[in-house]
Amino acid sequence: MSTSTLRNVRFAGMATCVPKQVVHSIHDVSPHLRAERERLVRNIGIETRRVCPDWQCFSDLAYDAAEKLLDDLQWAREDVGALIVVTQSPDYLVPATAIILQDRLGLPHSTIAFDVNLGCSAYPFALQILGSMIASGVIRKGLILLGDRSSYKHKDPLKDPLFSDAGTATALEYSEDAAPMYFDLNSDGSGYKAIIVPVGGHRSPFQLEHAIARKGEDGFWRSDLDLILDGPAIISFSTQRVPPMVENLLGYAGVTKGEIDHFVFHQANRMINETIRKKLGLPEDKVPSTLREFGNTSGASLPVTVTVRLRDALAQGRTRLLLCGFGVGLSWGGAIVDVEGAVFPELIVS
Structure with missing residues (x-):
């Protein structure tokens, strides 16, 4: 389950x-x-x-x-x-x-x-x-x-x-x-090729020819060591799997959308995140974003967004967050977490 x-x-x-x-x-x-x-x-x-x-x-x-x-x-x-x-x-x-x-x-x-x-x-x-x-x-x-x-x-x-x-x-x-923490975690390995670095592991060990870059249609040079993204597959996966998972998690926890103070999603890109937000019917002010300044920071995008956008709000008292990550694997999951009295240092630049 x-x-x-x-x-x-x-x-x-x-x-x-x-x-x-x-x-x-x-x-x-x-x-x-x-x-x-x-x-x-x-x-x-x-x-x-x-x-x-x-x-x-x-x-x-x-x-x-x-x-x-x-x-x-x-x-x-x-x-x-x-x-x-x-x-x-x-x-x-x-x-x-x-x-x-x-x-x-x-x-x-x-x-x-x-x-x-x-x-x-x-x-x-x-x-x-x-x-x-x-x-x-x-x-x-x-x-x-x-x-x-x-x-x-x-x-x-x-x-x-x-x-x-x-x-x-x-x-x-x-x-x-x-307070209890509630989770809904899922995986689908049939889509593993959607986001992949194909060379460098034991399945396809590194060879010298893999390091040779080839010029793509976008004008940039890439080698087999670079990350491959299947854009259409990623968009379809994200927009079709994430909203039902969020609804299921809310139902499991017995929590309404109105009882969640902030919905924090993995910062994939604006098109994907806006589609998810609209499918769930969430107001913009409940869905913070750090895409413009920090881009896609992979799994760290949830902590980045919480630290940068919600630090002051979390200092005001008990806050209920729905945290949702999705992507490479393919895998996707959510957590409902109540935060009160926690420590949040200012963003560190190193």
Whole structure:
């Protein structure tokens, strides 16, 4: 069954870190491409993106977010029972990035640390994984470090007007007074080719010829190491699967749309997100967006949007959020979370 409930798990805090470099979708490309980019920006709604320099990894951003969050929460490092890293941009194929970050953060050897390979849908899944560990009594406090260096999938960040980089940290803890969290999580591997980097794994190991770039119809050069997106398939999947899931989650939780303060969706692109919003009949002021300034930050787009758009609102008192991620896998999921008294540092730029 895709729906589930977690009890005794409190949302304690969230921090988001983005790189300093800002790339403009129109102004930073060659003059002969600007008219085409202007049309594209109108459709996808992304004007600027945050891009890591060559030396900076997702884990560096996640480390800065975690350090700030732990300091603001005043959590003792020895009390962190689990560290879950959710990314498709690991430092290495082996070992797991979580093990490296456990050491960098000064967490004890008793901290359970492991990686999860999920992208755009990741945030609700991550909450369920760590929340289940806390609810079962395995641990009492834990961290989720989630995000991607998505821009690496195109070596030239100017050729991709969509993806942006970010690292986030989320803290959960045991509390008998916590409101229930509700989930609806789904997967459909038959659509795995819709969003894929086809070369580099064991199914298709890297060969030198895979690195040879070929010029596409859009004028950009791409190799077999670049990300492949099946646009029509992604649009169809997102707009057909997400709205029914949201309705099902609301029904399962016994919550009406009016009782949700904010619906936070994965920031895919403006066309997809607006179609989902309209299908669900949601007012614009209940559906915050960070697409224009931060682009598509993969699984981190939910924490980015919460941090940038809802930080002040969350400081006012108890707030009910519906968090929805969808994409690569294919996978999609949602979570209804009540937030009260949580710590939200200002956006970190590193």
